[in-house]
């Protein structure tokens with residue numbers, strides 16, 4: 001692990017001036033900086049291909065950055081592998097559905113605790129996730145494949161919390177869910193935050209995600225284009241027009257002549 005003596009930091013997770021890409025292909029992240037304070041939901045939004053999922057892959061050690069620094073609670077973890085990132089406190093819930101449908105809810109959740117040796121700690125975490133996600137408690141012995149998509153997502157959340165992470169990295173948790181299940185999943189994101197886990201959230205459903213988040217970052221072309229309190233981003237008419245699907249038809253014609261670089 002690349003950790004060292006920690007410099008004091010007000011952030012749980014800092015991605016600082018990150019450049020990253022896949023193989024020999026062009027860079028995807030080009031000097032990206034994102035910081036996650038404690039007890040906060042930070043949401044990354046932006047167009048397809050902007051690099052949102054790539055940010056989470058860098059944070060969880062799936063993709064090593066070419067340059068820049070990653071710190072967890074002030075410790076440099078830049079070149080950690082995924083297992084070391086998990087141990088440092090970063091738990092990644094991948095895009096799509098990753099429950100094992102032929103296994104029970106209990107078995108799925110306990111997979112998240114494979115690295116926790118202390119049985120009392122595991123038992124404490126089971127109680128914690130059952131309280132946080134009632135459906136996990138109610139369906140503990142059921143096959144995970146028998147649950148709805150939104151319920152399966154909560155099983156994934158519960159599994160990610162078994163290691164007592166500092167920050168949970170959530171990649172498009174509402175993907176494939178109907179509006180009711182989406183609402184439940186976003187409520188659970190807030191509950192995770194209120195229970196003490198910071199969240200770095202990537203979402204296609206930008207408006208809904210910003211309504212849930214405390215802070216927002218708009219990514220474009222591998223950089224943070226604008227960031228700030230999520231409510232401020234939601235209230236910004238030009239931002240809504242460009243990124244939140246809120247562009248009124250009447251303004252479309254005049255938009256091409258505007259400077260759209262600074263929103």
Ligand SMILES: Nc1ncnc2c1ncn2[C@@H]1O[C@H](COP(=O)(O)OP(=O)(O)OP(=O)(O)O)[C@@H](O)[C@H]1O
Pocket residue numbers: 022025028046047048049050051052053054055204
């Ligand atoms: N495994 C990979 N190998 C090569 N290129 C990849 C890989 N994963 C992503 N990319 C490329 O990196 C760029 C950013 O992808 P990424 O998935 O991070 O964007 P995103 O903002 O999350 O997009 P979306 O909203 O569509 O999910 C895209 O051009 C994509 O094609």
